[in-house]
Amino acid sequence: MSLLSNVFYFQNGIGVLANVFLLLFYIFTILYHRPKPMDLISCQLTFTHTVMLLTGGVVWVTDIFESLNIDNDIKCKTAFYIHRVMRGLSICITCLLSMFQAVTISPSTSFLANFKLKLKKYIIYAFFYIWSLTLSFYSYLIFYVVGFTNVSETNQMKVTKYCSLFPPNYLIRALNLTVTTSIDVFLVGVMLTTSAYMVIILFRHQKQHKYLHSLSHRRSSPEKRASQTILLLVTFFVVIYWVDFIISSTAVLLWMYNPVIQSVQKLVINVYPTITPLVQISSDNRIIKILKNIRSKYH
Template identity: 75%
Template sequence: MYFPLMSSLKNVLNFQAGLGVLANMFLLFFYTAIILGNRPKPTDPISCQLTFIHIVMVLTGGDLWLTDVFESLNFENDFKCKATFYINRVMRGLSICITCLLSVFQAVTISPNTSLLAKFKYKLKKYVIYAFLFIWSFNLLFIGNRIFYVGAFTNTSETNQMKVTKYCSLFPMNYIIRALILTVTVFRDVLLVGVMLTTSAYMVIILFRHQRQCRHLHSISHPRVSPEKRATQTILLLVVFFVIMYWVDFIISSTSVLLRKYDPDILTVQKFVVNAYPTITPLVQISSDNRIINMLKNMQSVCHHIFKKGYFFSSF
């Protein structure tokens, strides 16, 4: 029973990773075309960057495809472990930072002109560029020193190795360095999650006020949802889902660290949880963006027209 169960779980992970990569690649091409084209939305550059981060995050987070690539290129296990660990940790840090930035950006965008945030609306593009530079620099440098404490599992009886995947393990580090890394990581995550929850509450209040005002407009019999409101609802959904998945992953990771034991079942569940957000995010964005929905409808109409035309000519 154990081996068929593990095989089924691996198939689920492969399906989840494939779905996540394909959906994010579709969004990446879409946002890139929109940005290079005319009149992109203010949040499009942030969403485009988030989709790229999620593609790399899924590819490096499951030991599924990138591991096979490294093995086909005859890379050593130590290099494979350091590369996948570093890239995945950087992408996970960027994911929470960019998601927080997206939440703040949308909160400023929909803020009333009488609010304190209104003065930042016309400077958002410049601020976003500075934010990108700071976020990438911080995560690349902060995770850089941790690659010295991860490497290939030596399959020995040494107790100072903590096996974290099938081939990789964490080595012991100085108490001060470990405490410093843990403090900065927890401070960063708690701060960003707090900011996301605060901006989410702020956006909920604005949407509630807007909805209450619309009820007094008797001339509107069938009010339509504005693009700003739809985008805000989408970001709120993504933030809530991210926070839930983050705390589930935090509990699983903390349990593994306390036990200092490699458990394939726990690791499989953790991989599924970690990849849940980058897999669900593009699906939510695709289903809620009218531009994508209209584009898919137009493509469907064109394909249907071509099919009928081809069928018509084939009948002669």
């Protein structure tokens, strides 16, 4: 367990540092430059992942909260609720990022091209609905997350040193799992559909301009690079999502957590918010240029 804990803290540290750096970059871009529509979405995703990682180690969050003069029940409810909301926002905003990139690279003759000029307006509406629905949907956790007391007497499932889940009846657990899974499967389906669409567009573009490869490559590289980055993130997210889904759904239905499996699940959950900023940083020419300038000043 100590090895898993060390890996977990190392993973969290890398993820938080990368996300904070990326978040500061997007905030600066939005405030002082003309941001692209994708910058607004990426900023939201980065903020979500930063908070998700900070609250993802609910173990150490509640350990820190232990020193505060706040009721343990309130601390547990707050930490679990915020973390679950951030996980929900992560899949929604990743889906949104994939959808808007598909619109961005769509040909001028396609139906999606009609939405290009109003992307920023639609993004604001999308943010409002996503945040409102996610905050509302996960409010049920307030009733089922409690400060840990005694498992043998209350049948609570201990998930951290100080927090546990109060067991709803089997029907409610199954219903909650069904609704949550249906929403997630729909969003993953949208991601895969828009990703397939982007692959087709990029393939057609490459095929049509093969005879002008060097010129075409120079003109289309920013959009192509952004699309490839999002395709990579979506693919990575889908794989991580299903691994996490298998572990978490089994635990919810059986109402049983093995400490080792629980630690592995935390590592799996945090892989996507840790890798995402690293991929975005390495594929954004603006950030690469900034890092090169900083490096040249000190060498």
